[in-house]
Amino acid sequence: MSLPRPASPRAIIHRKALTTRLNQVAIAAREAGRPVRAPVLEVLKEALAEGRAEVRRRFLDQEGSGAAVCAGNTYLFDQLLRTLHDVVVTHQVPKQTRTTGEKVAVLALGGYGRGEMMPYSDIDLLFVLPYRATPYSEQVVESMLYVLWDLGLKVGHATRSVDECLRQARADMTIRTSLLEARYIWGEPDLFEALKGRLYTKVIAGTGTEFLEAKLAERNQRHERLGDSRYVLEPNVKEGKGGLRDLHTLFWIARYLYQVSDVDDLVGLGVLTETAARTFTRARAFLWTVRCHLHYLGDRAEERITFDVQTPIAERMGYRDRPGARGVERFMKHYFLVARDVGTLTRIFLAVLEEQQKRRPLMTLAGLGARRRHLKGFVLDNGRLAVPGAETFATDPRAMLRLFLVAHDQGLSIHPDTLRQVTEALARVKTLRDDPAANAMFLDMLTHRKDPDVLLRGLSEAGVFGRFIPDFGRVTAQMQYDMYHVYTTDEHTVRAIGLLSRIESGALRDRLPVASDAVQTVQSRRALYVAVLLHDIAKGRDGDHSVLGAEIAVTLCPRLGLDEEETETVSWLVRHHLDMSRVAFRRDVDDPRTIANFADLVQSPERLKLLLVLTCADIMAVGPGIWNNWKAALLRELYYRTDEHLTGGHAAEAQDLRVARRKDALREVLTDLPAARVEAFLGLGYPGYWLTFDTETHARHARVVVAAEDAARPGAEALALETRVDTARGVTEVLVYATDHAGLFRDIAGAMALAGASIVDAKIYTLNNGMALDTFTVQSAEGKVLDQPARLARLKATVERVMLGSVDLRAELARKAPRLPARTEGFQVPPRVLFHLDASTTHTVIEVNGRDRSGFLYSVTDALTDLNLQIASARVNTYGERVVDVFYVKDVFGLQVTHPTKLRQIKMDLMKAITRQALESRRRAPVVREADRARRRAGRAAE
Structure with a gap:
């Protein structure tokens, strides 16, 4: 197997000159009676460092390609291993004559065997022997390995005879695959030729089906493990769906079945077209280049395109x-389109394989059992839906839509060759856009009663x-460069449609009871589905x-067959699809103005229902862990109160009735507490408190409050702090019960920052006994759950010390400079301070936007406290790297702040606070990054 040579290879490594130098230092060492290994190692270290530096310089300075890096690194290690082998057998383990049993061949396996050597790839070697290992062959292998390890290389290695290689290949598919791409480097070539010849005749022959099915099953398991979507926003370039491993799998199969050494050989065999x-x-070249950038940026073998490296990679690759599109978004869109191309290649490749191999289906997506009379012009081929002839799509373009609908209705998979024909006929889809029948068919697919997301995803995958x-084509593979959205826009949309269908069917009733009921009574079902399709x-x-x-x-709506009223509804829903979540998450629904303003926007119960369902589907489709009970409670309460307003107070269940039901439910649970204590607790909360939390949470709060009051010494203030780990959401809840006072919120936020906790949500309630009952949802600074007992104990102790006044909070935080999580450093969020003067008649509503970082909330609340503002309630929302904090405040006299001069002062002080902290974070970031790199280098050196 020959590999491409790099340009000017001797500038990377000059083997003849290196061999001469090695011989010189080895002879000098032997004549001086010193071990040969030490001087040899020094020369090889220098050659390795210079070679790597040259490959890196070409890549970074000359806008090189990943293919050039692979060729350069492969050539570098080939020459190093050849010279190392020769110096070992000549100087370290010299022997004048070797028997047949003492011969050794050095082979490259894995990525090294393919010539796919990334900057920090491991080196996989196989030392092949004719028979069992001899003392001499063991010495040669060990001497080479010790030098390679001392060079700081990660070496995977095995030493086997030819017979042992074949025996293990028969028993282990992974070993068989590695031998399939074994490449001769040095030593005895006859051993390599014997191994390759016998591998194909004794192991591979007649086992194509077994290998094929094993590799496809392995691929499917890998996809499932990594999320089974090629549209996650931090993809794995090596193992992810549509990544390099999928291309490896295709080529392994081709190599196994056809014994080819290059992809171009498949063209001559008719397996792939020249275009494919x-x-x-x-x-492959694009993915190689991206992977090289990942390695060089991280100074290690990194395979995941995390947010912190996406921008520098995009810049280096010229995006x-x-x-309307940032360079990093254009780069990631290109990545996802390439990943989709890999999926298309898989379909084409498997279709041709099936035709050439004349075997049973390679991929089965669903069960069989459809009858021919239901196929609407299509046929069955080995149990899969197929076109009756090569000209089907040319004479009947609508068949490209009908194909997917029939397959979905009948539970059939589509024949890979038919999917290939769809790909080749995509230009004909344009003729269907103004076809009423085609648009009606598409609308039927969109509003299908059974898993429309599965149907639409297949339609999208096929193009x-x-x-x-x-x-929709414009947002296909379109990413949003933030840490909030997990999927590309098209994948998010398809998932939202699937969630809408599940809400409608009642499958999500446990999580969305109100939305599941509301959707059953909407009058504009088609409009709702189209609105979800078009919302982004x-x-x-x-x-x-x-x-x-x-x-x-x-x-678009009239084209799809919607009437004027439906079109107006869709347009309104798309225009306002973010408004319900904004109001629910950033406004105080206890304020009558909040409900009045939102009711004025919605205007009708029908639109309210539609917007609720759309909002729930949209948020749930953002990604795992985004939806939670807190968001559900806020949306539910906004829905109920707005419905009351719109219906003149005659809603199905009025607020006072809902509060009464919550209290009755709590009485039934708190049977272990004295009835008088239960009734006392029931009298503490305002309606907003009772309607926000569920009964389980109310019960936990009640026990904490009762215990705190019982534990308080006479004349002392009650204080309680409880932590609860929510592993399902990956967060920790911290409940604080304390006497309310000016600066309380600030002090708690500062204590959290001091303890290394990042607040992602906060629920602030002042009870009518003057006590605060505040719930903070926190994570570690790295965005992970805080669940270690030691960290939780430190968090609790820090908050208690701050509450008791035994900590100089400002001084401690000044010494603890704010730090951005490493993977989020590339994000920039301009700070903003906004006033919503029409949002409340009793409070001033301040919205603060900025880059999320440790201590952000403390900086804001500290400034508000210094301004003598009382925080009555707060909404703390974190959207990935962006934080949006909303505060309902009054002045020191309990009045709403409206004077322009005071508002300007508030804005100026808040901007100073968050800007000062942002500058400190950026100042510290390079120091932190260098410290992290130093730790990694030290770790590699220790290995």
Whole structure:
């Protein structure tokens, strides 16, 4: 197997000159009576460092490609190993004559065998012997390995005879795969030839089906382990769906079945077209380049394209900002399109394999059992849906839509060759856009009663969806560069449609009882599904995507067959699809103005229901862990109160009745407490408190309050602190019960920051006995759950010491400079301070936006306290790297702040506070990064 040579290879490593130098130092050492190994190691270290530096310089300075890095690194290690082998057998383990049993061949396996040597790839070696190991061959192998280890290399190695290699290959598919791409480096070539020849005749022959199924099953398990989506926003370039390992799998199969050494060989065999082979080569080259950047940026073998490296990689690869799309978003879109190309290649490849191998189906997506009379012009081929002829799509373009609908209805998978024909006929989809029958069929697919997301995802994977709805094509593979959204826009949309279907079917009733009931009574079902389809359709454009999406709806809805009323509803829903969550999460629903303003926006119970269901589906589709009971409670309460307002107070269940029901439920649970103590607790909370939390939480609060009051010494203030780890959400809840006073919120926030906890949510309630009952949802600074007993104990102790006044909080925080989590450093969030003067008639509503970091909330609340403002309630929302904190405040006299001069002072002081902290974080970031790198280097040196 020959590999491409790098340009000017001797500038990377000059083997003849290196061999001469090694011989010189080895002879000098032997003549002086010193061990040969030490001087040899020093020369090889120098050659390795210079070679790596040259490969890196070419890549970074000359806009090199990943293919060039692979070729350069492979050539470098080949020459190093050859010279090392020769110096070992000549100087370290010299022997004039060797028997047949003492011969050794050095082979490369894995990525090294393929010539895919990334900057920090491991080196996989196989030392092949003719028979069992001899003392001499053991000495040669050990001498080479010791030098390689001392060079700081990670070496995977095995020493086996030819017979042992074959025996293990028969028993282990992983070993068989590694031998499949074994490459001769040095030593006895006859051993390599014997191994390769016998591998194909004694192991591989007649086992193509077994290998094929094993590799496809292995691929499916890997996809499932990594989320089974190629559209996650921090993809794994090596193991993820659509990544390099998928290309490896295809080539392993081709090599196994056809004994080819290069992808171009598959063209001559008719397995791939020239176009498909070019796609394979381009995809591999792109992924190689991305992976090289990952290694060089991290100074280690990193395979995941995390947020912190996406921007520098985009910049290095030449992706520039354009109107409506940042360079990093353009880079990631290219990545996801390449990942989709890999999926298309898989379908094409498997279709041809099945045809050539004349075997049973390679992929089965669903059960069989459809009858021919239901196939609407299609046929069954080995149990899969197929077109009757090569000209089907040319004579009947609608068949490209009908194919997916019939397959879905009948529970059939689509024949890979038919999917290949769909790919080749995509240009014909354009003719269907103005076809009423085609649009009606698409609307049936969108509003399908059974798993419309599965149907639409297949349509999208095949490229038909984006061609039929060009605006959807524009958001295909479109990412949003933030830490809040987990999927690309198209994948998020398809997931939201699937969630809407599950809400409608009642499958999510346990998590969304109100939305599940509301959707059953809506009059505009089709409009709701189309609104979910279009709610993010204008993302990535220059402007407000809600406004632009509403404009698209006005044009697209009539094309899909919606009437004027439905079109208006869709346009309104798209325009306002973020408003319900904004009000619920950033406004105090106990304030009558909040409800009045939102009711004025919604105007009708029908729109309220539609917006609730759309909002729930949208948030749940953002990613795992985004939806929680707190968000559900806030949306539910906003829905109920707005419904009351719209219906003149005659809602199905009025507020006072809901509060009474919550209290009755709590009485039934708290049977272990004296009835008088229970009634005393029931009299403490305001309606907002009772309607926000569930009965289990109310019971926990009641026990904490009762215990705190019992434990308080006469004349002393009650104080309680409880932590609860929520592993399902990956957060820790900290409940604080203390006397309310000015600066309480600030002190708690500062204590959390001091203890290394990041507040992601806060619920602030002042009870009518003057006590505060505050719940803080926290994570570690790294964004992980705080569940270690020692850290929880330190957190609790820190908060208690701050509450008791035994800590100089400002001085301690000044010594603890704020730090950004490493993977989020690339994000920039401009700080903003906004006043919503029409949001309340009794309070001033202040919204603070900024870059989330440790101590952010303390900086804001400290400034508010210094301004003599009383925080009556707060909403703390974290959207990935962005924090949005909303405070309802009054002045020191309990009055709303409205004077322009005072408002300007508030804004100026808040901007100073958050800007000062942001500057300190950026100042500290390079120091932290260098410290992290130093720790990694020290760790590698220790290994």
